[in-house]
Amino acid sequence: MSQSRAEVGLRVVHRRYVPYSHAHYAGNLVDGAYSLGLFGDVATEMCIVTDGDEGLFASYADVQFREPVRAGDVLEISCEVTRVGTRSRDLTFEVRVVARGTATAEQPGAARVLAEPLVATTATGTVVVP
Numbered sequence: 001m002s003q004s005r006a007e008v009g010l011r012v013v014h015r016r017y018v019p020y021s022h023a024h025y026a027g028n029l030v031d032g033a034y035s036l037g038l039f040g041d042v043a044t045e046m047c048i049v050t051d052g053d054e055g056l057f058a059s060y061a062d063v064q065f066r067e068p069v070r071a072g073d074v075l076e077i078s079c080e081v082t083r084v085g086t087r088s089r090d091l092t093f094e095v096r097v098v099a100r101g102t103a104t105a106e107q108p109g110a111a112r113v114l115a116e117p118l119v120a121t122t123a124t125g126t127v128v129v130p
Helices: 033-051
Strands: 011-017 023-025 056-065 074-084 088-101 111-128
Touching (some): 033 056, 033 074, 074 111
Antiparallel strands (some): 011 074, 056 111, 074 088, 088 111
């Protein structure tokens, strides 16, 4: 195995459209577990980029659900390295809503890019790599 490329400040960013099939609640709300799954995806890419391995998620801390995530949203999910240990890395996560569906009966596919993204979910976590 080659030496780790992990360094504080390294970021990985994904974008994802939230399909209507993921809405579970009134108002097309999506459950908070959806964001946690996205955090797992960016953490996996981070481990691959830094250590050539998918790694293992060890823990989440300080998960905050700040704004709703709705079906029809376009999300930006970011992961940043905040600490590098011998085998562990501390990461910060953020889900931002960058576009939102605005469907009406007359325009069922309407959507708009938000002038200011909404920070929907934040967390910190620790991953372990071999």
